[in-house]
Amino acid sequence: GAVVSQHPSRVICKSGTSVKIECRSLDFQATTMFWYRQFPKQSLMLMATSNEGSKATYEQGVEKDKFLINHASLTLSTLTVTSAHPEDSSFYICSASQVPSGSGNEQYFGPGTRLTVT
Amino acid sequence: RKEVEQDPGPFNVPEGATVAFNCTYSNSASQSFFWYRQDCRKEPKLLMSVYSSGNEDGRFTAQLNRASQYISLLIRDSKLSDSATYLCVVNGGSNYQLIWGAGTKLIIKP
Numbered sequence: 179g180a181v182v183s184q185h186p187s188r189v190i191c192k193s194g195t196s197v198k199i200e201c202r203s204l205d206f207q208a209t210t211m212f213w214y215r216q217f218p219k220q221s222l223m224l225m226a227t228s229n230e231g232s233k234a235t236y237e238q239g240v241e242k243d244k245f246l247i248n249h250a251s252l253t254l255s256t257l258t259v260t261s262a263h264p265e266d267s268s269f270y271i272c273s274a275s276q277v278p279s280g281s282g283n284e285q286y287f288g289p290g291t292r293l294t295v296t
Numbered sequence: 297r298k299e300v301e302q303d304p305g306p307f308n309v310p311e312g313a314t315v316a317f318n319c320t321y322s323n324s325a326s327q328s329f330f331w332y333r334q335d336c337r338k339e340p341k342l343l344m345s346v347y348s349s350g351n352e353d354g355r356f357t358a359q360l361n362r363a364s365q366y367i368s369l370l371i372r373d374s375k376l377s378d379s380a381t382y383l384c385v386v387n388g389g390s391n392y393q394l395i396w397g398a399g400t401k402l403i404i405k406p
Contacts, residue, residue: 219398221300221383221396221397221398221399222340222383222396223396224396269337271339271340285394287339287341288339289338290337290339292337
């Protein structure tokens with residue numbers, strides 16, 4: 179149980195285009211979903227926390243108008259990278275939690291999406 | 297000082313050896329501690345939680361030292377399949393936010 183899927187697993191796009199990444203909890207209802215970004219040889223960095231039906235909470239330094247997050251249902255959250263640029267190339271990982279705080283091992287991770295912007 | 301610090305490695309260890317690495321954290325109010333394992337280009341997977349009394353799971357032992365604010369991971373009889381990056385995760389105290397270390401890369405050599 180507690181499976182999280184992400185789609186697409188890999189995407190290459192041209193600079194200036196927008197990319198949408200989907201995160202789904204397959205066998206449980208995710209009260210909270212988290213979006214992380216990881217650059218090579220760096221730690222996971224939390225971008226935003228989203229609760230179903232409400233606006234996402236963005237971490238300091240993350241542009242909410244550039245990284246649009248929608249958590250319309252208890253099993254689906256989407257991250258849209260708008261007007262992507264090469265510096266947005268990264269590994270984007272979502273995680274889902276059944277509990278509001280999402281602390282510790284209640285977070286279940288998706289397989290990640292590798293975005294390359296050319 | 298980073299909130300969670302780890303030696304990036306890599307630790308090159310012969311198969312069968314014992315290896316240990318630490319992770320220091322800065323927030324003394326932190327309550328939850330975890331070790332995750334991340335294989336190259338894959339998502340992190342929970343390896344084990346770290347309790348105040350320590351935690352052992354097979355060849356893996358995790359310890360918490362609150363006084364010195366660090367957690368440790370010990371791997372005995374290392375296997376080739378243990379090669380991965382080990383991420384230290386600490387909750388941020390009252391706000392429950394997880395703070396991730398940059399990871400320690402472990403390479404087990406035959």
